[in-house]
Amino acid sequence: MDSNDYSVVNEAHQQILHLLKKELKSDKVIDSWVFMSSPWPITLILLIYLAFILKIGPEFMKNREPFSIKNVMLLYNLMQTIFNGYLLAYVFITPGLPTYIWNHTCQxxxxxxxxxxxxxxxxxxWYFVLSKIVDLFDTVFFVLRKKQSHVSFLHVYHHVNMVITCYVHLRFIKSxxxxxxxxxxxxxxxxxxxxYFLAALGPHMQKHLWWKKYLTGIQIVQFILNIIYLLGLYAFDCNYPKLFLFYMLADIILFLYMFLKFYNNTYNIKNKSQ
Incomplete structure (x- = not known):
């Protein structure tokens, strides 16, 4: 590498540092909240999670019968339904918050x-970040019920990535x-x-859960809407951190690809075989 190459690399490095300094935000109050003051608690949680679902849990369950945790799952799924409903309600019933969010959808x-x-x-x-951490129990229950086939790359990547992305956004972007x-x-x-709550009630509920495929469908629609929104932030020159925007675009496009592949393998191929 000659001096010109070093110059180009150094210039690119300086540009990236300038962008990071310009785009990253800090706040003494927010950055002191639980999980926000340091990346280590989140990192430790994810390392324990990965170690358990990929190694420790399967080894522990190898010669054991699946745990009967129906009541635990019913409670968990009900609480998750209520918690996510609370997040929605918080946004829409907090005086001034819906208007505030609407007025800053671009800038x-x-x-x-x-x-x-x-x-x-x-x-x-912050509550939203917490919800993504709680979501990790989905996989833990798969392992304890000896449903290791459900612990797919898509499932694990989705859960880990959501925790990291939501943490990074609140800690450094705050948009x-x-x-x-x-x-x-x-x-x-x-x-x-x-x-999930209805499904955990037992086999007698299966005839009422015909809409399962549409659940995956609306998740796919979610990714498409987010891609359109991010492209809009870029096209209309909204003041959104460009590095994070490109990361989010690449990430959601990958999610969309994996969910489309899952949908095709689960429903389209199954329908052709019938």
Missing amino acids: PDQSGTKTHIKQEFHTIS EQAAFGGVINSFIHVIMYLY
Whole structure:
């Protein structure tokens, strides 16, 4: 590598550092909240999660019968339905918050005013991060019920990625524009965990759960809407961190591809074989 190459690399490095310094935000209050002050608690949680679902759990269950945890799952799925419903309600019934979010769907609030409303928005964002951590128990229950085939790459990647992305956003981005995806995601999780709750009631409920395929369908629609929204943020030159925007676009496109593949393998191929 000659001096010109070093110059180009150094220039690119400086540009990236400049972008990071310009786009990353800090806040003494938010950054002191639980899980926000340091990346290590989240990192440790994810490492324990991966170790358990991929190695420790399967080894522990190898010579054991599946755990009978029907009541635990019913309670968990019911609480998840209520929790995600609460996240939705929090956004729409908090005075001034819906208008605040709508007014900043393109340009984030940099005025320094409406600190109370801004604090409410960041509070619900923290609850959203917490919900993604709680979601990890989905996989733990798969392992304890000896349904290791459900622990697919798509499932694990989705859960781990959501925790990391939501944490990084609240810790470093703190943008009101994330509300669009968060609201849609919470709505879908209300439907999803309601489905899981009904399914956990027993086999007699299966005839009433014909709408399972549509649950995957609305998840796919969610990704498409988010891609359109992110492209809009870029096309209309909204003040959204460009590095994070490109990361989110690539991430959601990957999710869309994997969910479409799952949908095709689960429903289209199954229908052709019937």
